[in-house]
Amino acid sequence: MKIAPISGFPEWLPEQRLVELHFLDTLRAKFESFGYASVETRSVEPLEQLLRKGETDKEIYVLRRLQAEADEENKNLGLHFDLTVPFARYVAQFRHQLTFPFKRYQIQKVWRGERPKEGRYREFYQADIDVVAERNLPLAFDAEMPLLLHEVLSALPIPKVKLHIGHRKVLEGAYQSIGIEDAALAMRIADKLDKVGEAGIHKMLLEEAKLTSVQADACVALSRVRTEDVSFADQVRKLGLSGTLLDEGLSELTFVMEALKGLPAGSAVADLHIARGFDYYTGTIYEGVMEGHESLGAVCSGGRYDDLVAGGGEKLPGIGVSVGVSRILGRLLPKGQLTASRKTPTCVLVALQAEEGRDESQKVARALRSRGICTEVFHEPARMDKQIRYAERKGIPFVWFPLGLSGGHEVKDIRQGTQAAADVQSWAPPAEDARPLVQAVSPAAAPR
Amino acid sequence: MKIAPISGFPEWLPEQRLVELHFLDTLRAKFESFGYASVETRSVEPLEQLLRKGETDKEIYVLRRLQAEADEENKNLGLHFDLTVPFARYVAQFRHQLTFPFKRYQIQKVWRGERPKEGRYREFYQADIDVVAERNLPLAFDAEMPLLLHEVLSALPIPKVKLHIGHRKVLEGAYQSIGIEDAALAMRIADKLDKVGEAGIHKMLLEEAKLTSVQADACVALSRVRTEDVSFADQVRKLGLSGTLLDEGLSELTFVMEALKGLPAGSAVADLHIARGFDYYTGTIYEGVMEGHESLGAVCSGGRYDDLVAGGGEKLPGIGVSVGVSRILGRLLPKGQLTASRKTPTCVLVALQAEEGRDESQKVARALRSRGICTEVFHEPARMDKQIRYAERKGIPFVWFPLGLSGGHEVKDIRQGTQAAADVQSWAPPAEDARPLVQAVSPAAAPR
Numbered sequence: 001m002k003i004a005p006i007s008g009f010p011e012w013l014p015e016q017r018l019v020e021l022h023f024l025d026t027l028r029a030k031f032e033s034f035g036y037a038s039v040e041t042r043s044v045e046p047l048e049q050l051l052r053k054g055e056t057d058k059e060i061y062v063l064r065r066l067q068a069e070a071d072e073e074n075k076n077l078g079l080h081f082d083l084t085v086p087f088a089r090y091v092a093q094f095r096h097q098l099t100f101p102f103k104r105y106q107i108q109k110v111w112r113g114e115r116p117k118e119g120r121y122r123e124f125y126q127a128d129i130d131v132v133a134e135r136n137l138p139l140a141f142d143a144e145m146p147l148l149l150h151e152v153l154s155a156l157p158i159p160k161v162k163l164h165i166g167h168r169k170v171l172e173g174a175y176q177s178i179g180i181e182d183a184a185l186a187m188r189i190a191d192k193l194d195k196v197g198e199a200g201i202h203k204m205l206l207e208e209a210k211l212t213s214v215q216a217d218a219c220v221a222l223s224r225v226r227t228e229d230v231s232f233a234d235q236v237r238k239l240g241l242s243g244t245l246l247d248e249g250l251s252e253l254t255f256v257m258e259a260l261k262g263l264p265a266g267s268a269v270a271d272l273h274i275a276r277g278f279d280y281y282t283g284t285i286y287e288g289v290m291e292g293h294e295s296l297g298a299v300c301s302g303g304r305y306d307d308l309v310a311g312g313g314e315k316l317p318g319i320g321v322s323v324g325v326s327r328i329l330g331r332l333l334p335k336g337q338l339t340a341s342r343k344t345p346t347c348v349l350v351a352l353q354a355e356e357g358r359d360e361s362q363k364v365a366r367a368l369r370s371r372g373i374c375t376e377v378f379h380e381p382a383r384m385d386k387q388i389r390y391a392e393r394k395g396i397p398f399v400w401f402p403l404g405l406s407g408g409h410e411v412k413d414i415r416q417g418t419q420a421a422a423d424v425q426s427w428a429p430p431a432e433d434a435r436p437l438v439q440a441v442s443p444a445a446a447p448r
Numbered sequence: 449m450k451i452a453p454i455s456g457f458p459e460w461l462p463e464q465r466l467v468e469l470h471f472l473d474t475l476r477a478k479f480e481s482f483g484y485a486s487v488e489t490r491s492v493e494p495l496e497q498l499l500r501k502g503e504t505d506k507e508i509y510v511l512r513r514l515q516a517e518a519d520e521e522n523k524n525l526g527l528h529f530d531l532t533v534p535f536a537r538y539v540a541q542f543r544h545q546l547t548f549p550f551k552r553y554q555i556q557k558v559w560r561g562e563r564p565k566e567g568r569y570r571e572f573y574q575a576d577i578d579v580v581a582e583r584n585l586p587l588a589f590d591a592e593m594p595l596l597l598h599e600v601l602s603a604l605p606i607p608k609v610k611l612h613i614g615h616r617k618v619l620e621g622a623y624q625s626i627g628i629e630d631a632a633l634a635m636r637i638a639d640k641l642d643k644v645g646e647a648g649i650h651k652m653l654l655e656e657a658k659l660t661s662v663q664a665d666a667c668v669a670l671s672r673v674r675t676e677d678v679s680f681a682d683q684v685r686k687l688g689l690s691g692t693l694l695d696e697g698l699s700e701l702t703f704v705m706e707a708l709k710g711l712p713a714g715s716a717v718a719d720l721h722i723a724r725g726f727d728y729y730t731g732t733i734y735e736g737v738m739e740g741h742e743s744l745g746a747v748c749s750g751g752r753y754d755d756l757v758a759g760g761g762e763k764l765p766g767i768g769v770s771v772g773v774s775r776i777l778g779r780l781l782p783k784g785q786l787t788a789s790r791k792t793p794t795c796v797l798v799a800l801q802a803e804e805g806r807d808e809s810q811k812v813a814r815a816l817r818s819r820g821i822c823t824e825v826f827h828e829p830a831r832m833d834k835q836i837r838y839a840e841r842k843g844i845p846f847v848w849f850p851l852g853l854s855g856g857h858e859v860k861d862i863r864q865g866t867q868a869a870a871d872v873q874s875w876a877p878p879a880e881d882a883r884p885l886v887q888a889v890s891p892a893a894a895p896r
């Protein structure tokens with residue numbers, strides 16, 4: 001039988017998986033520290049639920065039982081392609097058992113039947129946070145999203161991620177004020193700035209959106225506005241744009257940028273060219289780009305959606321962001337730019353010096369484990385060099401000898417070669433050796 | 449659009465998910481403490497890989513892209529139905545990058561297109577550990593599996609799980625010694641003891657396996673052997689059974705039971721009636737049953753497979769066990785027999801007493817979070833009773849007032865109603881309030 005990778009379905013070696021686990025643990029810890037509760041939704045949704053959002057019908061994997069009967073009831077189930085659509089359904093379904101504002105995080109795999117390329121997989125991890133409220137969703141959450149994103153992304157051993165923050169109401173309001181009728185189309189074109197450049201979007205605005213030259217000029221001028229403080233509002237007004245919706249958008253975006261003023265310079269920028277692809281965004285929108293990896297596209301993104309979740313006829317406004325865990329790891333892991341200090345959680349290997357010593361070695365392991373030290377006992381009595389080589393190959397830092405040279409317990413740091421007497425009840429590894437250490441490796445020093 | 453549960457695809461409320469997370473965290477921590485490394489495999493395997501094991505073809509979900517082209521290359525992908533088959537493929541694929549004995553744990557969802565009923569889902573969590581070795585797999589691992597299972601299951605807030613340990617070589621050897629030709633068939637019948645009783649298996653052995661009455665009597669007598677020590681071997685020999693394979697099995701099972709003698713009484717029993725369904729088991733086999741929930745069937749199971757993993761023509765012997773996380777939770781959660789002390793990770797809600805206080809409230813939250821205390825700031829200035837009610841509804845134990853009655857920082861335990869001055873840099877919750885507490889509720893006291 002052919003044993004081979006399947007394109008678009010990445011898998012990691014144990015030492016790479018330790019890096020992935022470190023990412024998932026960090027995301028979870030930060031999400032929880034802000035009071036977000038974990039939710040997992042089933043992997044499947046009815047097809048009509050998945051198709052609600054439009055524009056994604058080509059990407060869905062549909063399930064069929066291998067031995068499906070004619071009366072098969074589940075023929076319309078598909079794997080979810082993101083975590084927002086299932087979450088919207090979950091909130092509507094369990095509405096009366098949830099407390100609002102409902103803050104949840106969700107870290108799960110999603111599937112898309114797309115053609116795989118770098119940064120685009122068929123199976124990948126997303127890590128989302130969302131808040132859904134009844135009636136009004138306070139602007140505080142529009143500010144919390146980038147604050148939390150900054151916190152979690154700067155806790156990861158990855159290049160700096162710059163957050164670009166835009167606003168749908170600003171774009172729509174500006175477009176309205178100069179007489180553009182199909183604001184959605186103009187937005188989608190303006191969003192392509194990074195791909196086709198200013199001249200490119202100007203041309204598309206004229207040809208595809210049928211704008212006048214004056215209108216297209218204004219759109220391009222608007223897309224140039226990006227400031228790290230709240231001066232974007234003045235810049236927009238200087239373009240001669242005005243109107244109620246625009247004012248509302250500028251005021252909301254000002255609130256958000258004010259709340260971010262404590263972040264280090266270069267962390268967040270108000271950016272009026274970003275628009276995001278999905279139609280359901282209605283206010284603040286986010287995109288994060290990793291420095292030196294701009295070609296990868298957004299490594300995190302999201303926005304406010306006031307009309308996506310419907311519960312009993314009533315709209316429940318929401319806001320959320322998603323971190324593209326697999327996209328980041330898929331870039332940095334294969335290049336060796338992230339490493340774990342070992343291939344196993346094991347911190348101590350207890351040597352098995354002779355068959356009669358098995359009980360004693362097991363006793364040592366139990367004692368160390370009871371104090372939170374990950375420990376394994378070598379599986380058979382064997383020559384010491386064989387046992388030490390096993391530890392070396394897995395990167396296990398310490399080997400414990402129940403019967404050391406002195407006749408008592410000794411522990412050897414196999415990296416340093418030092419060996420010293422140790423007490424089972426009190427010995428502990430240095431803090432940095434307790435768990436596998438995950439670190440960035442500069443591109444120049446990366447092995448692959 | 450119809451919003452409804454899908455039969456066989458369970459979902460949990462946030463407070464139930466906290467219980468599930470506690471289970472998954474405990475499993476992971478215990479697995480890692482024994483030196484098992486995490487692996488995740490892709491959710492899909494080529495269909496021919498999934499069908500290798502036989503007898504499961506009706507249960508597989510096959511993927512199809514919604515807009516599949518005629519030349520679709522992925523038409524033969526199916527969702528994995530367990531974690532053993534993908535793991536065997538993973539080891540063969542990455543053989544030259546792994547260090548043996550390779551000890552891995554794997555906690556993932558699996559899918560089976562079966563008719564759902566209690567304890568049987570279409571999507572569910574399994575938590576597996578396996579060891580695969582080159583050439584010989586030491587018996588130490590046959591003993592480590594039940595030791596680790598006992599450790600992890602007794603760390604969970606669930607009824608006691610009794611481990612039943614059998615041995616394929618004992619059964620096969622015994623059957624051979626009395627002239628039974630189709631040992632596999634006799635084993636499958638003997639395994640049904642719990643379902644059909646002794647008279648039932650005796651009848652099936654006569655009618656289906658065409659055994660003589662003497663042979664069937666011996667099989668039934670063998671299936672009665674169960675001892676918590678190593679006396680099972682004498683009992684088998686007293687039945688007049690003998691032979692090389694039988695002796696090998698008895699000696700291996702004796703080694704395992706010897707290693708378990710330190711466990712509390714009633715934790716593990718050598719049991720010669722269990723056989724397990726899968727054909728690939730070749731030695732020690734395991735089954736765990738939860739006290740008071742025998743009707744649920746095994747909540748964990750596994751065994752040794754010497755011939756499942758093939759790497760470059762060579763056999764790699766393995767052994768593993770799987771914990772049926774969803775089966776356990778699916779029984780205890782809906783009945784309210786497991787609870788979390790709150791509905792969110794949040795330990796402290798910082799009140800927002802007025803819009804001007806927003807910066808100060810955020811500062812408090814940052815300081816508490818930096819010391820590992822999960823903290824959220826109320827999202828809008830509002831009446832205190834509203835903010836406290838929000839905390840109560842989510843079960844958040846503490847509300848922090850940056851401007852208390854005394855004019856300084858105060859923290860209120862909303863369960864006790866007590867309020868006291870507190871210092872942002874040093875205050876900490878009691879240890880039992882730091883994280884949501886997951887506990888068992890006796891059936892009599894369970895709310896549902």
